[in-house]
Amino acid sequence: MKSSEVVNSVKMRFPNEPEYLQAVKEVVESIEEVYNEHPEFEKANLIERLIIPDKIHTFRVTWTDDQGRVHTNMGYRVQHNNAIGPYKGGIRFHASVSPSILKFLAFEQTFKNALTTLPMGGAKGGSDFSPRGKSDAEVMRFCQAFVEGLWRVIGPDTDVPAGDIGVGGREVGYMFGKYKKLAGEFTGTFTGKGREFGGSLIRPEATGYGNVYFLLEMLKTRNIDIKGKKCLVSGSGNVAQYTCEKLIELGAIPVTLSDSDGYIYDPDGIDEEKLKFVMELKNLYRGRIREYAEEFGCKYVPGARPWGEKGDIALPSATQNEIDQQDAEMLIKNGVFAVSEGANMPSTPEAIDIFIENKILYAPGKAANAGGVSVSGLEMTQNSERLSWPSEQVDEKLKWIMGNIHENCVKYGTESDGYINYQKGANIAGFMKVAKAMMGQGIL
Incomplete structure (x- = not known):
């Protein structure tokens, strides 16, 4: 595998997605050497299969403001890779949201989640809707309309969204409530929920x-x-x-x-x-x-x-x-x-x-910044067990996870002069975990 050839191929296939190209380039340049030490990866065309998302869901979101005017936004969910667990990643509501940004975020999320040691795949979603300047009622109606386009492709063992820019506890609560009604189930399908209905302590922090x-x-x-x-x-x-x-x-x-x-x-x-x-x-x-x-x-x-x-x-x-x-x-x-x-x-x-x-x-x-999704993963565990852990227990687990991520970055990123290239270390550590899982599951 030559990283330059991979980057040029992605650029030709997706010429109008600069953020996605930037994320791919940064990773493939870091992993080129270790990738080429495994000829079985190239034989299975692993790099292309890892770069291209599994699925991209695109849908229209129609909602009504407080004056009765009807508005239409775009909704997306990029399910990038689930080799090590259910898709997991935030939902972003911001005017800048585009397929390129969400593909880059989902791509990054795949490796970030692999670093946490928890069984989570990578995904990201969102809309070009901005909550800024909107009333609570308008935000609620938008969130409910957004979930109407999303709910069939998510679930506790399929894809578990969380918050991101423009999506906090209020928005997650509205989305979870609508999902619960449509799916007819009370499961840990969203993380970052209110503490009263399944949220984890110190998740906001x-x-x-x-x-x-x-x-x-x-x-x-x-x-x-x-x-x-x-x-x-x-x-x-x-x-x-x-x-x-x-x-x-x-x-x-x-x-x-x-x-x-x-x-x-x-x-x-x-x-x-x-x-x-x-x-x-x-x-x-x-x-x-x-x-x-x-x-x-x-x-x-x-x-x-x-x-x-x-x-x-x-x-x-x-x-x-x-x-x-x-x-x-x-x-x-x-x-x-x-x-x-x-x-x-x-x-x-x-x-x-x-x-x-x-x-x-x-x-x-x-x-x-893997701490957020790490505690989201811990929230998923608590939801599955129908338990709520004290904040001290969650915080200790978070410290352990971040220490473990650092240890892996040092393992794969220490250079001959002793300098720790954390970028290289994080990319290789995340890649190797996902790559081995993909190889173990065959050509899918």
């Missing part, structure tokens, strides 16, 4: 907490203490909030947050009181991050991202490709020695090259 747990493992390899380190965090939603919460608990100092309108820089640091304000602002009132600057009198930069500020650690927790080459160069110049990705593919290939060339600690999203 899991992606942010897990990202910091992985960061701690990386810092240990260089005997660095996180206490007192200034952290640049992007985003202000669920992942960013709980990343900040865990950083504050450990004595680190988050100094930035952002949303699609701009970012804030608070040189005094975001403490527990300020974070509580952010959580209420974003979760209860669905406000904008500029209101933080107005409340606490700090710097706000509209239309920009926080990567030009000085700090020690960067934790991108917003969306894909939010750090480009120029941003990466600025981060290095300003003294950042570690980047741990809370979002999915937030760094461009050029940015990643800069991080690796400078030998900084760099954790790709498929490893660092």
Whole structure:
């Protein structure tokens, strides 16, 4: 297998899907050497079978707003690979949603889920509907209409969706309620549910907490203490909030947050009181991050991202490709020695090259942000057993999983000079698990 030939083939077959192509290119270049050590993989045409999704479901979603106007959006579910377990992955509601973005997310999810040690395949879904500015009733009607197009292809042993950008506990609850009525069953078909009806403790916190747990493992390899380190965090939603919460608990100092309108820089640091304000602002009132600057009198930069500020650690927790080459160069110049990705593919290939060339600690999203889907997997287990575990038990399992992911990244990513290439390690570890499962199940 030559990675360049694989990438060119994908580019020719799917010329208008840049995000998907980017994700494929990043993985196949990392695994080329190990793939070619297994001639049985090439004989079974494993790479093409792994790249192309198993199924893509596309459907129309029609809903009515509070004024009685009828709207139509697109709905999608990309079921990428179920070699190691039921399809598992989030649902995203955002105007940017497209087949390319969902295919890249489902592709990444396949390897991320393999890294968790839990039996979950990879999938992703969503719609170009945006909940921003919509009433609760409008969001409910949309979620119910979305599930009408989705419910026949999901189930507790088939495909278990969760939340993602634009889809939190409210949206998951509406979707689960509609699924329950249509399917006539109460099963763990969705994760990220309310605690009153099957949700797991610390599921909302899991992606942010897990990202910091992985960061701690990386810092240990260089005997660095996180206490007192200034952290640049992007985003202000669920992942960013709980990343900040865990950083504050450990004595680190988050100094930035952002949303699609701009970012804030608070040189005094975001403490527990300020974070509580952010959580209420974003979760209860669905406000904008500029209101933080107005409340606490700090710097706000509209239309920009926080990567030009000085700090020690960067934790991108917003969306894909939010750090480009120029941003990466600025981060290095300003003294950042570690980047741990809370979002999915937030760094461009050029940015990643800069991080690796400078030998900084760099954790790709498929490893660092696997905490969310890990606790989703634990929620699936609790639902199957009709049990609810205490938060301490879930948190300990999460720490173990993130430590195990780090261990596998070190195993496959340590280079001859001792530098740990976490990107390479994560890709190879995830690939080998899925590849062996596919080979063991024959040509399907």
